[in-house]
Amino acid sequence: MDNSKTRLLEKLASGDAQVAVIGLGYVGLPLAVVFAESGYKVIGIDLDPNKVNAINCGQSYIDDVSQRSVQELVCQHRLSATSDFSAIAQCDAISICVPTPLRKTGDPDISYIVSVTEQLAKYLLPGMVVVLESTTYPGTTMEVVLPLLSKSTHRLKVGENFFLAFSPERVDPGRRDWTTRTTPKVIGGVTPDCLEVSRAYYGRAIDTLVPVSSTEAAEMVKLLENTYRAVNIGLVNEVLLMCDRLGLDVWEVIDAAATKPFGFMKFTPGPGLGGHCIPIDPLYLSWKLRTLNYTARFIELASEVNTSMPRYWARKVQDTLNESGKPLKGSKVLVLGVAYKKDVGDVRESPALDIIHELTQKGAILKYHDPHVALLNHDGLQMTGVTDLHEALYEADCVVVVTDHSTYEWEDIRKKAPLLIDTRRAIPPPVRKTPQPQAVPQE
Numbered sequence: 001m002d003n004s005k006t007r008l009l010e011k012l013a014s015g016d017a018q019v020a021v022i023g024l025g026y027v028g029l030p031l032a033v034v035f036a037e038s039g040y041k042v043i044g045i046d047l048d049p050n051k052v053n054a055i056n057c058g059q060s061y062i063d064d065v066s067q068r069s070v071q072e073l074v075c076q077h078r079l080s081a082t083s084d085f086s087a088i089a090q091c092d093a094i095s096i097c098v099p100t101p102l103r104k105t106g107d108p109d110i111s112y113i114v115s116v117t118e119q120l121a122k123y124l125l126p127g128m129v130v131v132l133e134s135t136t137y138p139g140t141t142m143e144v145v146l147p148l149l150s151k152s153t154h155r156l157k158v159g160e161n162f163f164l165a166f167s168p169e170r171v172d173p174g175r176r177d178w179t180t181r182t183t184p185k186v187i188g189g190v191t192p193d194c195l196e197v198s199r200a201y202y203g204r205a206i207d208t209l210v211p212v213s214s215t216e217a218a219e220m221v222k223l224l225e226n227t228y229r230a231v232n233i234g235l236v237n238e239v240l241l242m243c244d245r246l247g248l249d250v251w252e253v254i255d256a257a258a259t260k261p262f263g264f265m266k267f268t269p270g271p272g273l274g275g276h277c278i279p280i281d282p283l284y285l286s287w288k289l290r291t292l293n294y295t296a297r298f299i300e301l302a303s304e305v306n307t308s309m310p311r312y313w314a315r316k317v318q319d320t321l322n323e324s325g326k327p328l329k330g331s332k333v334l335v336l337g338v339a340y341k342k343d344v345g346d347v348r349e350s351p352a353l354d355i356i357h358e359l360t361q362k363g364a365i366l367k368y369h370d371p372h373v374a375l376l377n378h379d380g381l382q383m384t385g386v387t388d389l390h391e392a393l394y395e396a397d398c399v400v401v402v403t404d405h406s407t408y409e410w411e412d413i414r415k416k417a418p419l420l421i422d423t424r425r426a427i428p429p430p431v432r433k434t435p436q437p438q439a440v441p442q443e
């Protein structure tokens with residue numbers, strides 16, 4: 001009987017294990033730091049030399065990872081980085097945290113997973129454990145990663161002399177209350193021994209593990225989590241469209257519904273869905289189901305509603321200017337916030353980009369301000385953010401709040417903006433007095 005598992009479990013338990021984290025983005029770097037802080041010696045692997053150099057110089061480029069933590073771990077030689085995959089040969093445990101975007105066709109693009117796994121297979125040795133973290137469709141670990149790793153020249157047998165699992169990332173950029181270490185982590189192995197080994201690997205650094213019966217179950221858990229968000233955001237965006245036609249204030253309706261202490265979870269309408277997860281992950285699931293001749297109707301409908309929101313808000317700008325006798329064409333429009341959500345600097349899939357595109361195409365003159373995004377060079381848009389917000393507010397014909405960063409002085413903006421479209425209800429209307437829920441005196 002191969003004793004790879006026993007030896008690996010001993011290494012992981014002793015803390016002498018050497019760990020590799022492939023992909024050092026908003027998921028991989030926090031994971032590498034948490035592994036190093038738990039006692040492992042960690043080598044981060046990334047193709048981007050800027051990321052590699054920054055880490056080796058003790059710098060963090062991820063808001064949620066402190067400079068100090070990277071500096072200390074690098075000085076203690078518990079964290080380093082390289083672009084050289086051969087470092088894997090010295091490792092006992094490897095985590096893959098690479099992006100899983102969509103192709104232009106809207107189909108899943110797992111090319112990063114494939115290319116990294118092909119590199120990994122060259123250096124995979126008996127006695128290693130591999131965990132895939134990238135969000136992907138159910139079956140990827142078994143149908144794509146496992147066959148590629150099994151091609152290794154070392155006659156590897158999964159569950160016997162090497163171990164493979166899937167554990168979805170749950171990083172919520174900008175969140176302070178739940179961290180990589182404290183957020184419960186789902187994990188599923190190809191075999192029971194794979195699950196046992198990967199739990200020993202992660203259990204040293206993550207407070208709570210949630211084992212499931214397979215890698216496909218773990219892959220599906222993640223997609224359910226993000227589909228749940230996308231569908232509920234789509235629902236409240238449609239409720240906004242309904243309230244618009246009913247002449248109701250959707251935020252008042254949602255705030256009141258949210259007083260229900262059970263059976264309701266508050267989501268808020270907005271400019272549309274941004275980020276590299278929520279707009280994309282559910283489409284991995286609907287794509288997989290289409291290959292099984294099933295149409296994931298909720299996912300496709302939610303995507304249709306969410307992607308229509310930038311056009312809805314651009315029309316609102318046009319109508320508001322029109323009501324004040326100003327054509328959109330030639331009007332100066334100032335967008336406040338271009339990041340995909342508050343208090344982050346990431347513009348990937350940001351609906352602000354679509355709103356800017358839509359208004360520019362109709363002849364408006366666009367400027368933007370975002371305290372986290374000095375330069376916009378994305379999706380064919382190249383703009384420099386204004387630095388003097390107050391001057392920009394006075395110069396604008398219409399101001400659109402797209403991202404409600406916490407640092408904005410909303411009362412000041414309300415006073416200075418000639419016309420204001422608020423896609424986030426960052427600025428409650430001055431007049432509406434929301435009747436506070438009254439506790440009925442007990443008889």
Ligand code: SAJ
Nearest residue numbers: 170171172173233267268269270273274275277278340341
């Ligand atoms: N949004 C709304 N209304 C809402 C909530 C969000 O319009 O009620 C918008 C946001 O403005 C943003 C988009 O949806 O543009 C996504 O928002 P998000 O809060 O889900 O942000 P992400 O994508 O950075 O993080 C999510 C994580 N969020 C939470 O759990 C709160 C989580 O689903 C995943 O850990 C992460 O994606 C991921 O990596 O999958």
